[in-house]
Every structure is written in C-alpha cells, then in structure tokens.
Amino acid sequence: MEGHRTRKRARLGWDVPPTQPEATPRSLLDVAKEDLARPSSPPLRVDDREGHYVFNVGENLTPRCKYWILLSEFQVSRLALLWKSAIIGFCDECIRRSDHNLTLIVLNKILSKMGEGTFCRVLECWDRQSRELVAVKVIRSAQRYCDAAKHEIDILHHLAQNDSSGLRCVQMLNWFDYRNHICIVFEKLGPSLFDFLRRNNYYPFPVDLVREFGRQLLESVACVWIILLHPTSYHMHDLHLIHTDLKPENVLLISSENVKLPGKRNSWDEMMLRCVPKSSAIKLIDFGSSVFDNLGHRGIVSTRHYRAPEVILGLGWSYPCDVWSVGCILIELCSGKTLFQTHENLEHLAMMESILGPLPKHMIQKANCGAEKYIRKGARLNWPEGAASRESIRVVRELARLKGVVDRYVSSSRTEFTDLLQSLLKYDPAERITAQQALRHPFFRNSSHE
Numbered sequence: 001m002e003g004h005r006t007r008k009r010a011r012l013g014w015d016v017p018p019t020q021p022e023a024t025p026r027s028l029l030d031v032a033k034e035d036l037a038r039p040s041s042p043p044l045r046v047d048d049r050e051g052h053y054v055f056n057v058g059e060n061l062t063p064r065c066k067y068w069i070l071l072s073e074f075q076v077s078r079l080a081l082l083w084k085s086a087i088i089g090f091c092d093e094c095i096r097r098s099d100h101n102l103t104l105i106v107l108n109k110i111l112s113k114m115g116e117g118t119f120c121r122v123l124e125c126w127d128r129q130s131r132e133l134v135a136v137k138v139i140r141s142a143q144r145y146c147d148a149a150k151h152e153i154d155i156l157h158h159l160a161q162n163d164s165s166g167l168r169c170v171q172m173l174n175w176f177d178y179r180n181h182i183c184i185v186f187e188k189l190g191p192s193l194f195d196f197l198r199r200n201n202y203y204p205f206p207v208d209l210v211r212e213f214g215r216q217l218l219e220s221v222a223c224v225w226i227i228l229l230h231p232t233s234y235h236m237h238d239l240h241l242i243h244t245d246l247k248p249e250n251v252l253l254i255s256s257e258n259v260k261l262p263g264k265r266n267s268w269d270e271m272m273l274r275c276v277p278k279s280s281a282i283k284l285i286d287f288g289s290s291v292f293d294n295l296g297h298r299g300i301v302s303t304r305h306y307r308a309p310e311v312i313l314g315l316g317w318s319y320p321c322d323v324w325s326v327g328c329i330l331i332e333l334c335s336g337k338t339l340f341q342t343h344e345n346l347e348h349l350a351m352m353e354s355i356l357g358p359l360p361k362h363m364i365q366k367a368n369c370g371a372e373k374y375i376r377k378g379a380r381l382n383w384p385e386g387a388a389s390r391e392s393i394r395v396v397r398e399l400a401r402l403k404g405v406v407d408r409y410v411s412s413s414r415t416e417f418t419d420l421l422q423s424l425l426k427y428d429p430a431e432r433i434t435a436q437q438a439l440r441h442p443f444f445r446n447s448s449h450e
C-alpha cells in the first residue's frame with residue numbers, strides 16, 4: 001500500500017493551515033433585543049434511560065427568558081450592582097451561580113450531534129452571540145458523571161491558564177449547568193483520527209503524516225521547545241498532568257477538510273481514491289480522566305488497547321503510561337489496525353510478548369495480587385496455559401513482531417520509526433523514553449519542519 005504514495009506532494013498539501021470560520025460578534029444589546037421576540041426554552045423532557053439529555057435539532061440548548069442578556073463574567077462582576085434589579089428578573093436557568101458571581105449563559109442553538117462518549121453527547125451548536133460554531137459536551141445527569149465533568153472543567157481551566165496559545169489542547173469557552181446536565185462549551189474541532197480512519201475504510205495514514213501527528217501528540221504531553229518559542233505555553237507533563245486516556249478517538253483534527261489521493265487499484269483495475277486530511281493540525285480532547293501527578297497512582301486507567309503493561313500488572317503508573325499510549329496510537333495510524341486488539345488482560349500481555357518480546361522478569365515478579373493469576377510460578381506469563389480459547393492462542397501466535405508490522409505498512413523511515421516505537425513501547429516505565437526525549441528522536445528530524 002505504501003508503494004502508491006506520492007510523499008512529496010502529499011506532505012505539502014497536509015500542512016496548509018486550517019481556514020478559520022469568519023466570526024462577527026454582535027453587540028450584547030442586539031442579541032438581547034432579538035431574544036425578547038423569541039419563544040422561551042424548549043419543553044422540559046425526561047432524560048433517556050442512560051441519563052443523556054434529550055434534544056431536537058434546531059432547539060436551544062439554553063433557555064431564553066424575558067430578561068435575557070449576554071454578559072461575560074467580567075461584565076457581570078462590574079455591572080452586577082447596576083443591573084441587580086434586572087438580574088433578579090432572570091429565570092433560574094439563565095444564571096450560573098458561582099461563589100462570587102452571577103454569570104449569564106451564552107445561547108446555543110443545536111445543529112447536530114457530533115459525537116458520543118461514556119460521559120456525554122457532544123452537540124454542534126451555533127453560538128448566537130459570538131456567531132461561531134461550537135461543540136457543547138452535554139454530560140449525563142448521574143452524579144458521578146457530574147463530578148467527573150467538574151474535574152474536567154478544573155483541568156481545562158488549569159490548562160487554559162498555562163497554555164495561553166491554546167496550541168495543542170482543546171479550548172474550553174464556557175460551561176454551565178442546564179437542567180441537571182453540566183454543559184461544557186468547546187471550540188469546534190474536526191473529526192477524530194479514529195473517525196477519519198473509519199470513514200476512510202481504515203486506510204493507513206502516510207508515514208509523513210503520522211510523523212506530524214506524532215510530533216504534535218508528544219508536544220502536547222511534554223513541553224520541550226514550545227516553551228522556547230512560546231514562553232507562556234506549558235504542556236501536560238510539564239504541568240504535572242497525566243492524560244491517562246490517549247487514543248485516536250481523543251485526538252481531533254482541527255479542520256474537517258480533506259484531499260483525495262490515488263490509492264490502491266480494485267479488482268476492476270480502477271484507481272480507488274483515499275482521503276488524507278488537508279491539514280495535519282490536531283488537538284487533544286477529553287481531560288475527564290486526567291490526573292495531577294501526586295505520585296503513587298494505582299488502579300486501572302486508559303482505554304484497553306492503549307493501556308500500558310505497568311497498569312495491567314498493577315505496578316502503579318505515572319507519566320510513562322501516556323507515552324505507551326502514544327506508541328500504540330502511532331502504529332495504529334500507520335497500519336490502520338489496532339496494535340493490541342483484545343479485551344482481556346492475559347491475552348493482552350501475551351500479545352505484547354508476541355509483538356515486543358518477553359516481559360522483564362522484575363515486572364512479572366512484582367505483579368500485584370489482582371494480576372498474579374496471569375503469572376506462572378512467579379516467573380513467566382501463564383501463556384498459553386491460561387488462554388481462554390484455542391482461537392486466542394492462534395491469534396496471538398500469528399501476530400507479527402513490531403519490525404514486521406512497520407515493514408509491512410511503512411515505505412520510508414522504517415528504521416527510525418521502528419526504533420522510536422520500540423522506545424515508546426519499552427515495558428519498564430523507568431526505561432521508557434519521555435515525551436521530551438522522543439521529540440529529539442531521529443524519526444522527527446526527517447520532516448517538513450526542518
């Protein structure tokens with residue numbers, strides 16, 4: 001598949017900066033006047049069985065009341081006294097109460113559903129005041145999802161305060177609590193890398209594009225030279241933050257535009273077209289599981305396929321678990337296939353051994369009581385003895401070594417790419433390359449940035 005690539009042409013195309021939608025914000029008074037003439041909030045409805053907010057396209061996500069007016073937090077705090085009597089007239093849904101302030105919510109008209117996750121539905125909305133498209137993450141109503149959302153808001157605030165350039169992590173524009181659902185308003189981004197792959201029939205991304213994605217991903221989790229270029233920008237590990245849920249679904253292209261390139265020939269000898277994004281610019285989303293590194297993290301984190309061995313073995317985890325996930329993501333992007341396609345711990349560890357070689361003895365010996373059942377006599381993996389089925393043994397046996405996977409899907413920079421992946425996927429977290437070190441790897445020297 002790699003053989004059909006036209007590397008040079010494609011690489012120039014990918015780095016066109018994304019076009020920004022034109023926004024002409026209206027005055028607060030205009031919006032307020034318009035609102036007086038509009039019908040009120042959508043009807044009250046019961047949430048669906050999973051606690052998701054029920055909506056119709058075209059409705060408002062925020063209510064309108066007679067006294068609706070849009071004010072930023074700054075304006076409210078300044079004008080609060082002057083407007084006190086008017087504010088009293090606002091209905092409860094229009095006012096977000098915070099410790100020291102009253103903030104009126106921005107009005108969003110629902111245009112479509114953009115995505116769904118365990119915690120939420122994400123709706124494409126039209127922000128009538130700023131006249132921009134935004135993505136509103138509407139959290140499920142159950143208390144545990146509300147708590148997780150509040151945690152995500154704290155993290156996003158922390159990121160926003162420290163990454164003024166908003167380069168690599170999605171920007172939160174606002175948040176509010178509406179009918180028992182926390183709604184987080186984000187800048188609207190394009191499709192996730194996973195959605196892009198899926199819509200493209202899992203056709204792998206060209207290696208030069210994978211390199212650009214890899215660089216940005218590592219920059220998001222490290223800090224590195226960005227600090228030199230933008231002294232006010234710090235990135236996750238530099239802020240003592242661990243994302244813990246890096247996966248292609250949580251990496252979003254900034255732009256939805258793409259270009260078509262000739263792909264492989266089909267059986268009728270017609271050239272199939274495949275898409276690549278027009279711009280390689282990406283941002284990280286979903287900070288709901290992010291944690292500050294106050295040492296001693298235990299427990300299970302990360303989505304299965306991107307989960308590091310130290311997490312599965314119960315050895316405790318820290319920043320290196322994000323680096324492992326980046327390794328899994330990069331190989332998925334260049335092959336179109338999930339590296340560890342499994343749903344079970346022992347099979348997962350056996351797949352790791354098949355692709356990356358034997359797990360280090362010292363890690364096996366330290367496995368916690370939950371993971372002991374995957375170990376035989378404290379010395380090696382209980383495989384194939386503990387396999388759930390013959391099919392599972394066959395699948396694991398047939399997996400290619402890492403180098404074989406790279407050789408199969410990648411036509412250029414193979415040696416450097418394999419070496420980088422081996423460093424990102426080092427079993428021992430203490431030996432695993434850091435995001436910062438990875439950015440200095442020779443794989444990233446061969447790129448359009450130089």
Ligand SMILES: Nc1ncnc2c1ncn2[C@@H]1O[C@H](COP(=O)(O)OP(=O)(O)OP(=O)(O)O)[C@@H](O)[C@H]1O
Pocket residue numbers: 114115116117118119120122135137170186187188189190191192249250252285286288
């Ligand atoms: N800012 C955004 N712009 C465009 N689409 C978005 C945006 N934020 C989220 N999405 C879409 O919504 C989906 C779900 O969002 P998100 O990952 O934040 O939800 P979640 O419930 O936390 O997910 P998970 O189940 O992984 O925990 C994303 O995969 C993406 O497709």
